Amino acid sequence: MSLARQVSEFIQKTTFASLSPAVVHKAKNHIMDTLGVCIASAGDPTLANIAKSFLEDIGSGSKCTVFGLGAKASISDAALLNGLLTHGLDYDDSSWTLIGHPSAAVLPAAIAVGESVNCSGKDLITAYVIGVEVACKIGTSGEPYLYEAGWHATGVVGVLGAAAAAGKLLNLSTEQLVNAIGIAASLAGGLRRNFGTFTKPFHAGAACQNGVIAALLAKRGFDANEEALEGKYGFFENYTQKKAAGGFPNPGQPFDIDDPGFFVKPYPSCAATHTGIDAVLELRQAGIDPEKIQKIEAGCGPVGPIMLIYDQPSRGFEGKFCMKYLIAAALVDGKVGLNTFTDEKIANPLIKKLMNLTTFEPTPEFADRPISEAPTSIKITLQDGTILAKTVEDPLGSPTNPMNQQLMTDKFKDATSNLLSAEKAAAAITLLSKLEDVPAIQALINILKAE
Secondary structure, three states, X not given: OOHHHHHHHHHHHOOHHHOOHHHHHHHHHHHHHHHHHHHHHHOOHHHHHHHHHHHHHHOOOOOEEEOOOOEXXXXXXXXXXXXXXXXXXXXXXXXXXXXEOXXXXXXXHHHHHHHHHOOOHHHHHHHHHHHHHHHHHHHHHHOOHHHHOOEOHHHHOHHXXXXXXXXXXXOOOHXXXXXXXXXXXXXXXXXXXXXXXXXXXXXXXXXXXXXXXXXXXXXXXXXXXXXXXXXXXXXXXXXXXXXXXXOOOOOOXXXXXXXXXXXXXXXXXXXXXXXXXXXXXXXXXXXXXXHHEEEEEEEEOOHHHHHOOOOOOOOHHHHHHOHHHHHHHHHHHOOOOHHHOOHHHHOOHHHHHHHHXXXXXXXXXXXXXXXXXXXXXXXXXXXXXXXXXXXXXXXXXXXXXXXXXXXXXHHHHHHHOOXXXXXXXXXXXXXXXXXXXXXXXXXXXXXXXXX
């Protein structure tokens, strides 16, 4: 049986009843988190203005909602823009099995198609879980080779998950789903060289849009090669440099969203920076005076130089992928948040001084770690000779150190505060907490529309 057919049969047989209470609970939390960071991105003037003017230029339609912009678009363009916004601040969840961002690559596609058919909350949850499961399980087969080759799995593998979620909501047949997966395989893309630019979040948007397009074309009889994933010259051979045969291992046994689980970010920066941020913030509680630091030594595993590609960022967005900058900013401000990543903050003289006192490099301590782990050791030497040290392997928000429900809802309220009233945010949280009982998701969409 071809891999696309295995995926298609999984999509067909998976229903809401297939999902455990734990999976449903986590899905609702990740849907809340994803919608929150999408709306937060719409509050970013630069990104929002680009999205608005782009939408005006393409004049794509009025079928589906673009969150935070007070605008409507076609199904595929709403998926594109919501996907771009969701990943726009690098504040969305991530998966170390995918080595990418599952929800940003899937949920906006599911929401767009779901709005077009006014699906139920149960249907949305089911399609979302199916989509992220397809992305993560295929990602499991392709990593770490795909990432090491320079591809960004959010775009490359995420499109398959988006097509799966869209196909489920469109009630595609098994044959149509086989074709949708094959079409999506030819629409995969995303280069890691573009990290630190708006093109990185575009990878998520393109995955969502292309997944929707693949499903809509397949619904109309558009076909693809059934072995587009595992066949010669196919997806795995090209994207993993022939190092991975590929597969779809044990889908739903367990669901990746539950085990090992996704990483919910307390900080809007690359997931590989969070161990360093946590370590520095804990050390700072000792009352460190940044002006009295002599040097800072940060050690990492092999993933550090691969993901964190900026040594001296020149603008705010690049700071999300620079450990030296985040260490310095955390020491100066005592926190890392949405306001950490401005061009003005990057130019802060004290932060620049601390960056120049910092080294960040792989250490023998973590030399054998896979790129799916991102431990960080921090050693701060003060001018009086005092040494403060901390190592973090499981940062806040990781599956092994999860954010509690209060922190999850607090993050949603904070992320949406620029565009939603406190009353609307509270209403959205209440509705999302019982999403499986919502007969039509338009009720949720109406609450989340920009005021």
